[in-house]
Amino acid sequence: MRVFWVIVGILAMAQQVCCAQPPPSIPAGQLVREVVFNELNDHHAHGYWRYWVLHNTPNGMRLDDQVETAQGPVTRLSLSNGQTPSVEAEQQEQARLRRLLTSTDEQTKHLREYQEDENRIGRILALLPDAFLYEYDGDENGSHRLRFRPNPDYPAHSIEARIFHSMTGTLWVDARMKRLVRLDGRVRDNVDFGYGILGRLYKNGWFQLVRVQVSATDWKTERLEVHMCGRALLVKSFARDTSEQRGGFTSVSTGMSLAQGAALLEQSEAQAQALTRPTLVAPTDLALRR
Numbered sequence: 001m002r003v004f005w006v007i008v009g010i011l012a013m014a015q016q017v018c019c020a021q022p023p024p025s026i027p028a029g030q031l032v033r034e035v036v037f038n039e040l041n042d043h044h045a046h047g048y049w050r051y052w053v054l055h056n057t058p059n060g061m062r063l064d065d066q067v068e069t070a071q072g073p074v075t076r077l078s079l080s081n082g083q084t085p086s087v088e089a090e091q092q093e094q095a096r097l098r099r100l101l102t103s104t105d106e107q108t109k110h111l112r113e114y115q116e117d118e119n120r121i122g123r124i125l126a127l128l129p130d131a132f133l134y135e136y137d138g139d140e141n142g143s144h145r146l147r148f149r150p151n152p153d154y155p156a157h158s159i160e161a162r163i164f165h166s167m168t169g170t171l172w173v174d175a176r177m178k179r180l181v182r183l184d185g186r187v188r189d190n191v192d193f194g195y196g197i198l199g200r201l202y203k204n205g206w207f208q209l210v211r212v213q214v215s216a217t218d219w220k221t222e223r224l225e226v227h228m229c230g231r232a233l234l235v236k237s238f239a240r241d242t243s244e245q246r247g248g249f250t251s252v253s254t255g256m257s258l259a260q261g262a263a264l265l266e267q268s269e270a271q272a273q274a275l276t277r278p279t280l281v282a283p284t285d286l287a288l289r290r
Helices: 001-021 029-046 087-102 106-133 159-165 258-267
Strands: 048-057 060-067 072-078 132-140 143-150 167-174 180-187 191-193 199-201 208-211 220-231 236-252
Touching: 029 106, 029 132, 029 143, 029 167, 048 159, 072 087, 072 258, 087 106, 087 199, 087 258, 106 132, 106 159, 159 167, 159 191
Parallel strands: none
Antiparallel strands: 048 060, 048 236, 060 072, 132 143, 143 167, 167 180, 180 208, 191 199, 199 220, 208 220, 220 236
16 A cells, blocks of 8 residues: 555656746746747737627626728627617617728728737837846746836836836746736836826826737737826826726638628627627626726
């Protein structure tokens, strides 16, 4: 019997050795630089996907069906507060899609806004290697966990760079593929613009980005939380509360047009149900604040 338990112990130790995450062999900052390279490369060479997007706000929930196309994403309302759209809401959706598909000006504006969002994401990713200092903080679920804090030598000049540079937080990196898995950040101090006259972003605002692998090469955003507030021009208060979940990722043809994407959204409900929809919960039940 003792021999049996000795063998069990040896096998258990062998399994731990085989399955344990190898310690990082490069400095934390260099790992982040390689991760950003991979993310930006994917950013310019990704596939196209269909998925649901659940928007949570203090006023309710909206579930959209979305298809990525070469002209930007095309979206259609699927559920509102857990219910199918009313006749009026459905008519508004039809009118919005009709304007998008028939108006050159609308299509130009749609593509411009999409490209601006993509460029903004690229700029923020590009900040990561130099704007922060990193240190390893252990391993978790196949990922390296890194703590980050602002690099005092980094010259943050633009507004978005100053906001992002004001954060401290944690970053998770897939240890095998060197891809961004999760990014948590919190504004540690008030950020003033024009000595506080033009505006101020209040401390303790926070964001969270969670990514998921959807194919051998593609990763997509699964969750996005942005919760910040401040004031502009001394008196005007503002708040940014974004809470989005995405899922049901299904690959679609590369380079579809807006019209082709919209036609895909018009497919029968039986086909649309191939997208696994989320279980809807009230916004108050979600972690909108920390």
